[in-house]
Amino acid sequence: MLISQLDGQRVALWGWGREGRAAYQAIRSRQPELALTLFCSADEAADARGLNDARLAVETAATAERLSAFDWVIKSPGISPYRAEALAAAEQGTRFIGGTALWFGEHADARAVCVTGTKGKSTTTSLLAHLLRAGGHRTALAGNIGLPLLEVLDPPQPPEFWAIELSSYQTGDVAAGGARPEVAIALNIYPEHLDWHGSQARYVEDKLRLLTAGKPKIAVLNANDAVLAGLDLPDSEIRWFGREDGWHLRGDVLWRGEREVLDTSALPLPGRHNRSNLCAVLTAIEALGVDAAPLAAHAASFRPLPHRLQQLGERDGLVYVNDSISTTPHASLAALDCFAGRRIAILLGGHDRGIDWQVFADAMRRQAPVAIVTMGENGPRIHELLASIAAQSDFRLSAAKDLAEAMAQAQAALREGGGEGGVVLLSPGAPSYGPYRDYVARGRHFAELAGFDPDSISTIAGLGIA
Structure with missing residues (x-):
């Protein structure tokens, strides 16, 4: 899908966040005279109208009737x-795509490594760029x-x-853009975003579209994920x-087949799952035709991403x-596993997407922290599920409200529970929608409440091209 193909079409934008604004700018750079309609919230409408673009109509009600008036x-x-x-x-013929599809339409031949997975994808993508750059390869770090x-x-x-x-939300855009990535990494598949996808089955189907519809030349898959291990990808x-027989861990030691490569225990990759994702990165680098083994040691200079098992520091013990x-x-x-053996108070809860917390509850019978504090929209549901386990x-x-x-309840639990020190862990297991715009805003507030500068902990290193 090329932006030039929008010429003469009835085109609308839906959403005016960063992605929506990027789509507007991209279309305008190629189609300055194309009439556009923007559907956005009332709060965003003033900003969009401030562009003084005579070819941009702004509306705040994206009804089925209005959406049906557009080709794209x-x-x-x-x-x-x-x-x-x-x-x-869509039944009336309107076609919906994302900005990612437009990019892939313009860059169908890019040497792209696309990374997806329920957890770990941001760290994996950033680590991939870091190691490729360490090897002298000019690399872009972008996307979600x-x-x-x-x-x-x-x-x-x-x-x-x-x-x-x-x-x-974006995996189907690769095929929609008419591209076939050189490499695609799939890390793991767990239930998530059920409110967006509508069901767990559809979430899995959509997540896998990068592989099934995108048809990457090489698919890098986690052999230990049950969903991925059962995939058949004939293309x-x-x-x-x-x-x-490939990149794997034995304990904390990284191996390539029968060759011992590196002790990962001191790497700035919190949690075994992140060190396992180093194996995914090295496998993808090899898939690009680059010798990965000499690059593995550069993981020691990787800067962990904010809001992802980010140790802010210590305050009052x-x-x-x-x-x-x-x-x-x-x-x-x-997250609990990363700090096993330490006294932990974990903060759980947020926006309720209907995800089943039974697996978490069952684990608390065996590996409960010192304290669990529930909060947010799904806090009461999590609390009710855990109440009988806590009683025993x-x-x-x-x-908490x-x-x-x-935060106050977690601090009190650690200080009143005896012993020294402890870890206050914000790992809510739920989105931030409601009180916060996104997980970044939630993480910044947590840092501020703990006495740390939120600006100093929020920068993602390496975004863009370097």
């Missing part, structure tokens, strides 16, 4: 195509990680490789990580860990 709707990733109004418009692809539509000096993070060469990006119960369990165990369970109260 370029929607922001957070807007589900399964909404009733979108489905009704914080830099929309359309913001780097026409780089003055194109990179050799593109490291691109894709969420489940792609599959290379496995986490298997003894307590260590504060910001894992605000955690939006699934599995991610919260992984020795962990403290409490409920907001993050500030949850």
Whole structure:
């Protein structure tokens, strides 16, 4: 799908966040006279009208009838195509795509490594760019990680490789753009974003579209994920990580087949799952035709990403860990595992997407922290599920009305529970929608409540082309 193909078409934009603004700028750079209609919130409308673009109409009601009036709707990733109004418009012939599809249409031949997975994809994508750059390869780091692809539509000096993070909202855009990535990494599949996708089955189907519809030349898959291990991809060469004939871990030691490469225990990659994702990165680098083994040691200079098991520091004997990006119960369990053996108070809860917390609850029978504080929209549901387990165990369970109260309860539990020190862990296992715009805002508030400068902990290193 080329932007030039929009010429003469009835085109609308849906959403005016960063992705929506990037789509507008990209279309205007190629089609300055194309009439556009923007559907956005009332709060965003004033900003859009401030552009004084006579060819841009701004509306605040994206009804099925209005959406049906267009040939193409370029929607922001957070807007589900399964909404009733979108489905009704699609039945009338309206086609919905994302800005990522427009980028791939313009860069179908890019040497792209696309990364997806329920957890770990941001760290994996960033680590991939870091190691490729360490090897002297000019590499772009973009996508869902914080830099929309359309913001780097026409780089003055194109990179050799593109490291691109894709969420489940974007995986179908690769094929929609008419591209076939050189390499695609799939890390793991757990239930997530059920409110957007509508069901767990559809989430899995959409997540896998990078592989099934995108048909990458080489698919790098996690041999230890049950969903991925059962895939048949006749159009792609599959290379496995986490298997003894490829890149894998034995304890904390990194191996390439039968060759011992590196002790990973001191690497700035918190949690075994992140060190396992190093195996995915090295497998992908090999898939690009680059010798990966000499690059593995450069993981020691990797700068961990903010809001992802980020150790902010210590205050009054307590260590504060910001894992605000955690939006699934599995991610919260992984966070607890990272600090196993330490006294932990974990803050759980946020926007309720209907995800089942039973796996987390069952794990608390065996590996409960000192304290669990529930909060947010789904806090009461999590609390109810854990109440009977807490009654038969020795962990403290409490409920808070907001993050500030949850922080205070966690601090009190660690200080009153005996012993020294402890870890206050924000790993909510749920999105931030409601009190916060996004997980970044939630993480920044957590840092501020803990006494740290939120600006100093929020920068993602390496975005863009270097």
